[in-house]
Amino acid sequence: MKAFFGLMVSIGLLALLGTGFEINRPVEDISFQKNKKPNIVIIIADQWNAQSVGYAGNADVKTPNLDKLAARSVIFKNAVSVMPVCSPARASLLTGQYPLTHGVFYNDRPLRNKALTMAEIYKEAGYATGFIGKWHVNGQQNFEKQFSARNRPVPKDRRQGFDYWKAREVTHDYNNSFYFDENDVRHDWSGYDVFPQTDSAISFIDKNKAKPFLLVLAWGPPHDPYATAPEEYRKLYQPEKLTLRPNIPDSLKAKARKDLAGYYAHCTALDKSVGDLLTALKKAGVEENTILIFTSDHGDMLYSQGKMRKQKPWDESLLVPLIVHYPAGLGVKKRELTLPFSNIDILPTLLGLNDLKIPAAIEGTNYAAILSGKDQPTGEEAALIQLPVPFHENNFLNGGKEYRAIRTKQYTYVRDLNGPWLLYDNVKDPYQLTNRIGTSEYAAVxxxxxxxxxxxxxxxxxxxxxxxxxxxxxKYKYDGKDSLRLH
Known part of the structure; x- marks a missing residue:
């Protein structure tokens, strides 16, 4: 199947969308060619929610590099995680498919080899492919101990088309972190792993700047533990001075401020690395012809609605930052889009910007024409969110339940197995304080x-x-007590 789709991709390769202008480009820079295929760099953070960036109006968090990038890019105000938890969201990014299609709807379950992935498509189109950081789509088999795959190498045939490889399945110990290379040899990341991971990304860019490349840089923070960013970044935030969202209960505000200070410290450390990567793209002479995406797999409740972390159907868990920067194809004027954009839409939209044929297996929507300004949103777009199985910290014993939801630019609507559960008017009620389910005022909606x-x-x-x-x-087995329900 992969060979067939690879052939179709090769046949469908067309001329690059937009050639851009040569602005302040050194004459001696031969790495840039007028009709060269665009490079692709995807930066994906872990558990970074949409409101924790300066450009979204947050006056507390310090993200100067992302703010500058957003001022020259397309930004999505309603970017949605198709399933707001790590492995499912990452598998959907790689495949452009829903979790119930690719099968990774439960953390630490392996993405099957038959899946057609981003790296395989671009590799067939002549791209160098590289992955650095957190992988988390090659979990243990049913007969193995829970989390047993997290600290072992990902075999070559399980890397889903990525050749350059400095990755580890999962870790949240960011200061004592290691990875495996292409030959399954273990190496240590020195210090806070985000920084050397970004250095490796810069090295990959420098080595491949004369040919098209696809690079995914997957950081572990700002996922908890929150208090483990380098001290210089932790010193920037005093809990008592932070502004809290009004949907955090009074009883949790002290905890929220403490954790939020550590969370923001991670965000600022990551922002520093965004700046380093942008500088490297410019120095290599490839920024103009690179599609750079910054996003996250899902958000973090951080005590909003009295909840923690992910899998939840509220915006703090569902919405993520999303910046698309592509000077040659999209210009450098800031544009904000409010249409709901799911992480299953990233792959087909990239292929659309590349003028590459979109394989039939992909279920996401190609929004390239809207990004470029050729088309306008209808206002009726909706993103589907799936949570087929609540698990781990959100298991049935902890109040988790199966649900499906849609997010439009204005509304969130959620059903569980018993029927309608939540309805929020996010324009009038941005903190989702009032559930409108069953009200006469919102009956037609x-x-x-x-x-x-x-x-x-x-x-x-x-x-x-x-x-x-x-x-x-x-044929999955539940981990621990995940299968037990409260009746």
Whole structure:
């Protein structure tokens, strides 16, 4: 199947969309060619929510490099995680598919080799491919101990098309971190791992700047533990001076301020690395012809709604930052888009910007024409969110439950197996303080959103069944007490 789609990609390769202008470009820079395929750099952080960046209006967090980048890029105000938890979101980014299609709807389950992935498509199109950092889509098999795959090498045939390789399945010990190279040899990252990982990314760019490349740089922070950023960044934040969201209960505000200070310290450290990478792209002479994407796999509740971390259907968990920077194809004027953009839409949109044929296996939407300004959003776009199985810290015993949701530019509508659960008007109620389910004022809105959800479920071939049904179908075993329900 992969060979077939690779052939189709090669056949479908067309001329590059937009050639851009040569601005202040040294005459001796021979790495830039007028019609060269655009490079692609994807920076993906872990658990960075949409509101924790300066350009989104947050006056507390210090993200000067991202703010400068956003001022010259397309930014999405409603970028959505298709399933707001690590492995499913990452597998969806790589495949452009829903979690119930590729099968990674539960953390630490392996993405199957038959999946057609981003790196395989671009490799067939002549790109050098590289992956650095957190992988998290090659989990343990059913017969193995829970989390047993997290500290061992990812075999070559499980790297989904990436050749340059400095990765580890999972770690959250950012100051004592190691990785495996292409030959499965273990190496240590020196110090706070984000910094040497970014240095490796810069090295990859320098070595491949004369030919098109795809690079994914996957950082572990700002995922908890929150208090482990370098001291110089932790010193920047005093908990008592931080502004909290009004949907955080009074009883949790002290904890929220403490954790938020550490979370922001991680964000600022990562922002420093964004600046380093941008400088390297400019120095290499490839910034103009590089599609740079900055995003995250999912957000973090950080005590909003009295909740922690992810898998939740509220915006703090669902929404992520998303910047698309591509001077040659999109210019350098800031543009804000409010349409809901899922991480399953990233791959088809990249292929659209590349003028590469989009394989039929991809379920996301190609929004390249909207990014370029050729088309305008209809205002009716909706992103589907799936949570087929609640697990680990969000398991049934902790109140987790199966749900499906849609996010439009204005509304969030959520159903669980018992029926309609949540409805928020995010324009009038940005902190989602009032659930409108069953109210007469929003009866027509609820009916319309229900129809949209039914349509999206049909498109995704999602029957919205019980967690046990999906676990049985995919022959997965629950970890620990995840399968126990409260009755």
């Amino acid at each position: 609820q009916a319309k959103l229900e129809k949209v959800l039914v349509t999206k479920l049909a498109e995704a071939k999602d029957q919205f069944l019980t967690a046990d049904t999906y676990m049985s179908h995919w």
